[in-house]
Amino acid sequence: MLSIKYNPLPLTFILPMNSLINQIEALQKISQELDPTFEEREKLNEQVREFANHFMENLESYPAYVKGEPSTEKLTIKSGKKNLKELLAVFNSEVVLKGIKPASGKHLGYVPGGGIYTAALADFLASVTNEYAGMYYASPGAVAIENETLNWMKSIFGFPKDAVGNLTSGGSIANLIALTAARDKHKIKNEKITKSVLYLSPQTHHCIHKALRIIGLEDVKVQLLELDTLHKIDTLKLSEKIKEDISNGLKPFMVIATAGTTDTGAIDSLDEIGEIAKNHNLWYHIDAAYGGFFILSESKKNLFKGIEMADSLVVDPHKGLFLPYGIGAVLIKDKEAVFHSHHYTADYMQDANSVNSQLNPSDVSPELTKHFRGLRLWLPLQIHGIEPFIASFDEKLLLTTYFRNQLVELGFKVGPKPDLTISYFWYPSNEIEENEFNEKLVEFIHTNGDVFLSTTKIEGKFVIRMAILSIRTKKATIDTAIKMINKCLIETKKYFKY
Numbered sequence: 001m002l003s004i005k006y007n008p009l010p011l012t013f014i015l016p017m018n019s020l021i022n023q024i025e026a027l028q029k030i031s032q033e034l035d036p037t038f039e040e041r042e043k044l045n046e047q048v049r050e051f052a053n054h055f056m057e058n059l060e061s062y063p064a065y066v067k068g069e070p071s072t073e074k075l076t077i078k079s080g081k082k083n084l085k086e087l088l089a090v091f092n093s094e095v096v097l098k099g100i101k102p103a104s105g106k107h108l109g110y111v112p113g114g115g116i117y118t119a120a121l122a123d124f125l126a127s128v129t130n131e132y133a134g135m136y137y138a139s140p141g142a143v144a145i146e147n148e149t150l151n152w153m154k155s156i157f158g159f160p161k162d163a164v165g166n167l168t169s170g171g172s173i174a175n176l177i178a179l180t181a182a183r184d185k186h187k188i189k190n191e192k193i194t195k196s197v198l199y200l201s202p203q204t205h206h207c208i209h210k211a212l213r214i215i216g217l218e219d220v221k222v223q224l225l226e227l228d229t230l231h232k233i234d235t236l237k238l239s240e241k242i243k244e245d246i247s248n249g250l251k252p253f254m255v256i257a258t259a260g261t262t263d264t265g266a267i268d269s270l271d272e273i274g275e276i277a278k279n280h281n282l283w284y285h286i287d288a289a290y291g292g293f294f295i296l297s298e299s300k301k302n303l304f305k306g307i308e309m310a311d312s313l314v315v316d317p318h319k320g321l322f323l324p325y326g327i328g329a330v331l332i333k334d335k336e337a338v339f340h341s342h343h344y345t346a347d348y349m350q351d352a353n354s355v356n357s358q359l360n361p362s363d364v365s366p367e368l369t370k371h372f373r374g375l376r377l378w379l380p381l382q383i384h385g386i387e388p389f390i391a392s393f394d395e396k397l398l399l400t401t402y403f404r405n406q407l408v409e410l411g412f413k414v415g416p417k418p419d420l421t422i423s424y425f426w427y428p429s430n431e432i433e434e435n436e437f438n439e440k441l442v443e444f445i446h447t448n449g450d451v452f453l454s455t456t457k458i459e460g461k462f463v464i465r466m467a468i469l470s471i472r473t474k475k476a477t478i479d480t481a482i483k484m485i486n487k488c489l490i491e492t493k494k495y496f497k498y
């Protein structure tokens with residue numbers, strides 16, 4: 001674009017006034033390039049819009065999974081300039097066309113989400129305006145929007161108005177914030193650490209264990225609870241364990257329930273665990289990262305009874321509300337417990353402290369400056385209303401039943417009827433060792449790639465998982481999945497000469 005050469009001068013060199021001005025002007029001509037003009041922006045916008053439209057229009061035909069690694073050579077940052085067209089081509093070939101397609105409805109692995117388009121537009125606006133969502137003083141409007149989305153969640157989950165909350169980058173950081181508050185509330189430090197007991201399910205998400213290490217609670221006693229046949233915490237055993245630990249001189253301080261486990265989509269008995277927590281003065285944390293928003297489905301409401309008893313709750317809008325990756329949420333009732341670690345005042349923030357009529361996101365999070373995440377939740381909710389979200393939950397629940405029925409017809413065994421939309425299945429092979437057979441089957445499934453499924457182990461047994469949560473997973477997707485699975489099953493049988 002510009003080809004002005006800049007010759008740096010030694011810093012110690014004292015410039016005469018007009019030479020100084022000449023230098024500034026020369027620099028400005030170069031730095032100006034970071035701020036494209038109206039015409040340049042139009043051109044860039046057009047190229048990105050064309051790319052996005054092409055992506056959206058062809059998404060259906062992309063395989064859900066393509067094995068392969070990017071060319072690091074093509075991604076290398078070298079000096080010099082490239083044009084956007086060239087870069088979009090590289091982005092397409094090296095990023096979009098490799099790996100799992102999270103935006104695809106045919107992504108039925110891990111916990112998908114899809115990515116609502118209007119949230120992407122919100123991200124664009126948040127970035128262009130670059131509102132500062134860390135403190136109310138800086139952008140009262142942005143922070144008010146963030147707080148409004150949290151208030152909305154409080155009302156959904158029966159949390160009191162004075163609970164605090166935060167929009168995080170995802171469920172892991174949301175859990176970290178909740179666990180830190182529990183630690184600070186119960187003052188778990190020094191010699192108290194090894195005497196303190198935390199109760200959780202073997203199905204608890206691994207980010208909880210990571211969080212414990214990060215916040216210095218690696219050495220608390222973690223009691224892995226027994227589960228019932230539906231993979232839920234056995235609450236009777238929980239009560240017994242707590243009493244036993246107390247009589248052994250230990251200090252129970254927290255119990256963690258999951259509303260929608262990653263492996264099987266099970267919801268623990270939230271009300272029973274809540275009662276136990278209350279009776280023993282335990283911090284009650286619920287990880288509802290995957291399952292939480294299913295509370296909005298009339299048919300599932302009763303499974304969430306007791307969720308309002310939690311001291312802290314995590315949900316992931318980038319799963320359960322189909323938003324693009326990069327947004328989790330935590331709600332916590334005890335403001336002081338959260339503020340202990342996160343609320344800080346510093347001299348260079350004295351202006352900010354003068355205006356305090358709303359909660360500052362930075363008082364509830366390790367983050368100070370952050371992406372204005374609230375907009376990507378607020379805008380889609382306002383544009384679409386809540387109804388299509390609720391219809392989607394019901395649709396996903398029915399698709400799960402539909403998928404399981406079809407699998408049974410193909411001769412597969414399926415796990416227990418799930419509370420939500422994650423379930424598992426395996427092929428019962430009599431002649432070949434079952435794990436070996438199913439591992440091979442998944443190899444064929446991944447090579448095929450039409451629909452992506454992931455795997456897990458349930459009590460040592462290798463099983464194939466299905467997670468139906470993408471906004472774009474439809475009945476036709478499940479039909480494609482069944483076709484693909486059947487084809488791969490035939491290939492696997494052939495492979496084993498079965």
Ligand SMILES: *Cc1c(COP(=O)(O)O)cnc(C)c1O
Nearest residue numbers: 170171172205207262287289290
């Ligand atoms: C996904 C998930 C997490 C982790 O959340 P991220 O957004 O991936 O950081 C935690 N708990 C549960 C139950 C989950 O499903």
